[in-house]
Amino acid sequence: MNTENGSNILDVKPVEVKSVQQVELDPFAYLERNDFTSEKFKLEVRNLPKYYGIVEFKKLINQQLKLNSVKVKTPTRNGKWLYVCFHSDEEKISALNVLNGYSWKNTVLEVSEAKAVPDPLVKKRNEQFENNAPDTKKPKLCNVEAEKQMIENVTPLHHLPYEEQLTQKEKCMRNILLDYNKRLPRANRGLLGWLRKQQSNTNGLPCELLKIQSLKEDVKKCVGYRNKCEFTIGMDIENKEPVVGFRIGTYVQGKTCVAPIDNVSNVPEQMKVAVKVFQNFIRKSNITVFNPETYTGHCRQLTVRLSLKTEQLMLICVVHTENMEENIVETLKKQIIDYYTEGEGKFCKVDSLFFQKAKKRVAGEGNLFPLELLKGQEYIVEEMNGLKFRISPESFFQVNTAASEILIQSVKELALINSKTTVLDICCGTGTIGLSLAKDCARVIGVEILEEAVNMAKLNAIENNIKNVQFFCGKAEEVMNRREFQYPENVDDLVAIVDPPRAGLHNKAIELLRRMKNLKRLVYISCNPKAALQNFITLAMPESKTKYGAPFIPIKAIPVDMFPQTPHCELIVYFERYTENNENNG
Structure with a gap:
């Protein structure tokens, strides 16, 4: 390897592929590839x-x-x-x-x-070709305009004052609750009387909507806040040079080119430097960039995790290893290690460096192999709420550490947690919420589907000398059916905190929560409130053969801005078990 004079780091024989023009002529060419579709x-x-x-x-x-x-x-x-x-x-x-x-x-x-659908990328290109005669074609998109498009896609609210961003998000959360308002009576007509009284006290909403919580008191924290980003490795649109950044659009839109992230406002500077340094590695090598259209090439993705408190840095290099001989793969791994040990990359001070192979899609399988540690430790450490959390490559951790502290404080206040409370932490990840609440409650019981995350949660408990916690691994709907999990039924003051993936919680898990007779309070945290509405409806349905236990009704909701510069917003909804007392009090 010789990086000083810019000579090739790795000589990988290019794979012969169809030209772009050939692919454009046939939107069904992807059916002839060996990878599964x-x-x-x-x-x-x-x-x-x-x-x-x-x-x-x-x-x-x-x-x-x-x-x-x-x-x-x-x-x-x-x-x-x-x-x-x-x-x-x-x-x-x-x-x-x-x-x-x-x-x-x-x-x-x-x-x-059924007939296969045409490749959306090729279809879009063909449409553009047909709709533009040679003398009326639009000017070719340059790198500057491509970067502008990408920034608008990644941070569409970046041009608005932060107060205006918050106003938009509050309005959006209100509209979602109004939609819930319409669907609730259809799901359970028995709640109609309660709902009417509730609406009279909450301006027509099914519950009280509190003011959005945010970092507006320290606006500097509203930029460069992301502690994790997945960067695409692709080609720029103008010079066809390798770029590590974000795509300028979606595959369906006919866009696969990548733009640099120098001016993306929610990416921290230390992460931008790490990306630029890895981009230099790609450009100095002869290893090809992965092409999502033809499924050829190799360098595919760089995932970066950064602790904004400790400044520890983790890199995960994802390489598509189809058509790469194993000795070439091993050589590439060694050269990445050397680059971050002796070369330009050593100045990034990478604490955790991983390599991951990607492969063609196969029916019923994922397209990624297990992670391989190349250098450093298997985790980085982040600090939050006075605690230290180990974060492994696949651990879920909120992307905005500072705003997470606000979110957890909001959960604590809504859930009315005290020294006698047992917290049932569903989808607990590495235990950030449960461990942060442990000092204020009697016990925390966490449930998480990823074994690695559960192991990390246990290590985090030991690291912070927290002993009143217990973590279970498995699907929530299955874990809560286990015999050893039944003892929460004997707890007097039990509250459930649910923080599921974007798609929401499985209906079976909702049904099992409803069966817990002593569970009177439930806090639902959603990063996609529209998708969570169905869970809200299931919680409120009347008792039936499959829905045991009285329904849960919404009492209060708090939006939390975890994603400044974007339209996304977390919504925390506090539910209580429905009783005649709720009916009388409205």
Whole structure:
């Protein structure tokens, strides 16, 4: 390796691929690639029952009929027809024979083979070519304009004063609660009387909406706040040089080029430096950049995690290793190590350096291999609420550390936590919320699906000498059914804190929470409140054969701005178990 004179770091033989023009001529060329796509094995299902649920349909085909589908897609909102995708042509034909003419809910299904959709990138390019005659074509997008597009996509509110950003977010959260307001009576007519009284006290909302919480008292913390970013490695639009940054648009929009992040306001300066240094490594090497259109090339992604308190830095280099001989992969890993030990990269002071292989998609599998530690320790340490938290590469940790402290304080106040309270921390991650509340409550019981995160939560408890905590690994709906988990039923003052992924909590987990008779209070933290509405509805449904226990009703909600410069906002909703006392008090 010779980086001083800019000579090649690694000589990787380029893979012969179709030219862009060839690919543009055929929007179905992706079907000929060896990597898996469910579009090859797709059925169209029509004449569905008037009333049915996607979950019901999935249970029918996968559990009852054992057809082993990959995914079910609904192209239309009304759900009058849908697509079912499979792993192979044999499975598709077998499913066709079973489903076509099958009677379900007094309706005979009509099933046929479905055509694959065209590659959205190639389709978009073809449309642009057809709509622009040679003499009327728009000027080619330059790097400056591409960067502007990317910034508008990543931080669309960056041009607004922060107070105006907060006003927009409060209005958005209010509209979401108004939507909940409309859906709540349809879900449980028994709550209609309570809801009317509630609305009279809350300006027409189903619960009190408190003022948005934010870092506006220290506006400097509203920029450069992200402690984690996943950067794409691609080519710039003008010079076709390798860039480590963000895409200027989506694949569906026909955009795969990448723009630099020098002027992105929510990325901290230390992270920008780390990105630029890795970009230099890519440019000085002869290793090709991954092409998402043709699934060729190698350098794919750089994930950066940064502790804004301790300034510890973690890098995860993701490389698409298809068509790379193993000795070439090993050479690349060694050269990355050397670059950050003896070369330009040593000035970044990387505390944790990982390498991860990526591969072609295979049915039923992910496209990433396990992480491999190349240099340093397996975690970095962040400080929050006076505690130290170990963060591993795959650990969930809120991207805004300073705002997380505000969020946790809001949760504590809403949940009315005291020294006798047992906190049931659902989707606890590495234990940030539960451990932060442990000193103020009797006990914390955490549940998390990722084993690595649970192990890290246990280590975080030991690191901070917190002993009144216990963590369980598994799906929330499964863990709460275990015999050893039943003792929370004997606790007098029990509160659940739910902080699920963007899609929300599984209905079975909601149902199990409702079954806990001594659970009277529940705090739901959502980074995607629109998606969480269905969970809110399930909590409020009347008792039935599947919904045991009285419903939960919303009492208060607090927006927390975790993502300045963007339209996204966390919403915390505090629920209480419904009783006649709620009805009387409104």
